[in-house]
Amino acid sequence: MKVCALAGGVGGAKLASGLQDVLPPGDLSVVVNTADDFDLWGLHICPDLDTVMYTLAGISNPETGWGIADESFETLNMLERYGENIWFKLGDRDIGTHVLRTHRMISGETLTEVTAGLAGALGVESVVLPMSDEPVSTVLETPEGRLEFQEYFVRRRQRDEVLGVELRGIEEARPAEGVLAAISGADTIVLCPSNPIVSIGPILALSGMMEALTSSSAPKVAVSPIVGGRALKGPADRMLASLGHEVSSTGVARIYTGLVDGMVVDLTDERERVGIEAIGMRVLATESVMRDAEDRRRLASETLEFGAGMVVH
Numbered sequence: 001m002k003v004c005a006l007a008g009g010v011g012g013a014k015l016a017s018g019l020q021d022v023l024p025p026g027d028l029s030v031v032v033n034t035a036d037d038f039d040l041w042g043l044h045i046c047p048d049l050d051t052v053m054y055t056l057a058g059i060s061n062p063e064t065g066w067g068i069a070d071e072s073f074e075t076l077n078m079l080e081r082y083g084e085n086i087w088f089k090l091g092d093r094d095i096g097t098h099v100l101r102t103h104r105m106i107s108g109e110t111l112t113e114v115t116a117g118l119a120g121a122l123g124v125e126s127v128v129l130p131m132s133d134e135p136v137s138t139v140l141e142t143p144e145g146r147l148e149f150q151e152y153f154v155r156r157r158q159r160d161e162v163l164g165v166e167l168r169g170i171e172e173a174r175p176a177e178g179v180l181a182a183i184s185g186a187d188t189i190v191l192c193p194s195n196p197i198v199s200i201g202p203i204l205a206l207s208g209m210m211e212a213l214t215s216s217s218a219p220k221v222a223v224s225p226i227v228g229g230r231a232l233k234g235p236a237d238r239m240l241a242s243l244g245h246e247v248s249s250t251g252v253a254r255i256y257t258g259l260v261d262g263m264v265v266d267l268t269d270e271r272e273r274v275g276i277e278a279i280g281m282r283v284l285a286t287e288s289v290m291r292d293a294e295d296r297r298r299l300a301s302e303t304l305e306f307g308a309g310m311v312v313h
């Protein structure tokens with residue numbers, strides 16, 4: 001059964017690894033947000049892509065969810081000795097990924113080709129796809145002015161109120177070739193529990209993406225990243241609020257109106273069922289917090305069963 005998952009960083013990567021575990025090898029494609037990519041010291045860094053790739057390879061850092069397990073930071077320490085500000089924690093092994101990615105892209109490979117090469121070398125059995133081969137960058141409007149995404153997220157630790165989101169380059173960017181094929185060939189499409197505005201939002205905003213998704217007859221299921229009115233990780237809750245959305249699974253469902261057939265919400269939010277059904281979506285309420293690999297597999301199986309049991313009109 002072919003499954004196409006749309007994902008951002010840590011939450012998306014966790015569900016993707018559950019999906020990979022319960023599906024036959026090769027049946028999962030993950031389309032990953034690249035609008036938080038940026039360049040640092042001449043290296044091209046793709047945080048969400050790497051988070052998904054490392055998680056699917058089983059080498060991600062279990063404490064942070066991003067980066068590689070058992071990392072060392074000698075390169076970063078050396079950069080600090082030279083007087084550089086080391087606000088973005090690049091580990092020594094992780095830097096190997098960025099060096100090779102940058103080199104291969106300068107040599108003419110697309111991001112899609114580079115990612116396939118890296119993921120393959122790490123033994124990842126799923127297809128990991130950047131949403132686009134063209135650059136898109138998220139710029140946030142805040143009371144302090146416009147901030148690049150990683151400036152907001154890592155350097156300033158998400159302390160600024162987000163008043164607007166600009167996706168620079170989105171009009172010119174097209175979905176990468178493999179992305180549209182993964183969507184049209186999927187039996188089920190899963191929107192992972194990632195930030196609906198800055199992780200899933202950029203993927204959906206690519207030209208032709210909504211058409212590709214809505215013209216697929218596969219059931220489309222979204223797993224809510226909001227549990228009990230709070231984001232499990234990251235600033236999604238505050239961002240939803242400051243941008244005028246309800247901070248709940250219902251609020252997320254409203255953003256996905258006309259696209260998604262079913263929402264998976266946490267048992268805590270069972271009472272939101274009626275409101276979400278009124279939007280025209282089916283609801284599965286289950287334990288949605290993924291604490292370990294077993295949780296990821298169970299949520300993945302339940303999400304796929306939920307999709308399979310859905311009648312798409």
Ligand code: FO1
Pocket residue numbers: 008009010036046047048050051066067087088089090091094150153154
């Ligand atoms: N997130 C942090 O909060 N602090 C970091 O220093 C940091 C470094 C980092 C290095 C490589 C990588 O692939 C991801 C990294 N992240 C870090 C995570 C990342 O910036 C965010 O989780 C995403 O951009 C949001 O999805």
